[in-house]
Amino acid sequence: MFSARRLDDGAGNRREKVSRLVDYLRECSAKGRAVDLGQAAFVTTFNLLSATFFSVDLIGFESDATQQLKETIKGVTKVLGAPNVADFFPILKRLDPQRIKKRLEFYFGGLLGVLGGIIDERMKSTPKELETKNDLLAALLDLMDGSEYDLTYKDIQHLFMLDNGARDVTKGGSDSTQSTVEWAMTELLANPDKMRNAKNELTSVIGEKNQVEESDISRLPYLQALIKETLRLHIPGPFLVPRRADRDIEIGGYIIPQHSQIFINAWAIARDSSIWPNPTSFEPERFLNNNIGFKGQDFELIPFGSGRRICPGLPLADRMLSLMLGSMLHNFEWEMExxxxxxxxxxxxxxxxxxxxLKAIPLYCN
Known part of the structure; x- marks a missing residue:
């Protein structure tokens, strides 16, 4: 789903979702209304992913369902990120003293309900309607109908919840992309000179009237630099995905016992003063004179991880971050309420x- 060919094929879908975002911001601008930028980015990314997996938009920019789904996903990430005493004292796992398991069951139950509704609706479709669907759900339902695989309804539900790629639609992709867009706009509003640099670049490269396209991204080094700086200063997952040692191993003079759970403090690496001058300052310019990237090859900046367990949705996030931020900056001036x-x-x-x-007022400028 995230191969270069499939992503290229989905460029029109991404353009449509970002165009809807711009239309929504334009409506808010006409009314002089502040926008919850995190929620707007969440809706755009979530609908892109849901269209990729299910061929439907699941939420709108201003609906109760949107807020509920956002709170559910935020609840999942908050509970999963909370220190659990049962991890250190396994005898307490059955007791669940912090009610972490109970809360996860509640949140995951809500997400499974959403997925179940989508699957039920698809299974009621006519053969003619099914012919128009070319998404991941269609592929899984084909496998369920075949005789080669023993795939059940519940298997499909849980694949979307647990599989690394599909998990992006429910938690990873929408949540981390929303967070990065919100933090980038926060830093730009706090640093007007940086915002002006980004807007000047967009105007000079693509013109005042043209819309930002994916083909423009490689010609926008300052936009790419401010995204890298946002990911450095406000890394979406500070400890990445947990690892587990499959054998005893010595690292830096320390013995890591077999089966130890290992967390990589990517947040601390990205703020290490021996690597980054003025590490707590927002300075996109630091990325203009080097080739440091965030795709796993440069270990001083690994917001998506590295190696075999790197985030599978990174190629999509890379495109969406540039497209959304570029469109927000190119089409609007921004001011805090x-x-x-x-x-x-x-x-x-x-x-x-x-x-x-972050709530800010968009001022339409095209």
């Missing part, structure tokens, strides 16, 4: 969210 400075406090968890959602 009441002229306040944006809050930059973060909230620790499996994903590093803003403690206070």
């Amino acid at each position: 009441g002229g306040m400075r944006p809050d930059t406090t973060d909230e620790f968890g499996m994903a590093l969210h803003k403690a206070v959602p």
Whole structure:
């Protein structure tokens, strides 16, 4: 689903979703209304992924279902990121003293209900309607109908919940992309000179009237630099995906026992003063004079991990981040409601969210 060929084929779908985002921001601009930028980015990314997997848009920009789904996914990441005493004292697992298992059952139950509804609706479709579907759900239902695989209804539900690629539609892709877009706009609103640099680049490269296209991204080095700097300063998953040692191993003079659970503190690496000058400052310019990337080859910046367990949705996130941020900056001027400075406090968890959602007023400028 995330191969270069399939992503190229899906360029029109991404363009449509970003166009809807721009239309929504334009409506808010006409009414002088502040926008919850995190939620707007969440809806855009989630609908892109749901269209890829299920050929439907599941949520809207302003609906109760959107807020409920966002809170459910945020709840999953918060509970999964919470320290669990039962991890250190396995005898307590059955007791679940912090009710972590109970809360996860509640959140995952909600997500399974959403997935179940989608699958039920598809299974009621006529053969003619099914012929028009060319998504992951269609492929899985074909396998369920075949005789070669013993795939059940529940298997399909849980594949979307647990599989690395499909998990992006329910948690990873929408949550981390939303977080990065929100943090990028927060830093740009707090640093107007950086925002002006990005807008000037967009105007000079693609013109005032043209829309940002994926083919433009490689010609926008400052936009790419500010995304890298956002991922460095506000890494979506501070400890990445947990690892487990398959044997005793010595690293740096320390013995890591077999079966130990290992967390990589990518947040600390990205703020290490021996690697990054002025590590707590937002300085996209630091990436203009080097080839450091975030795709796993440069270990000083690994927001998506590295190696065989790198985030499978990275190629899609890379395109969507550039397309969404580029469109937000190129089409609108932005100001904080009441002229306040944006809050930059973060909230620790499996994903590093803003403690206070970013709400800003778009001023349409094209």
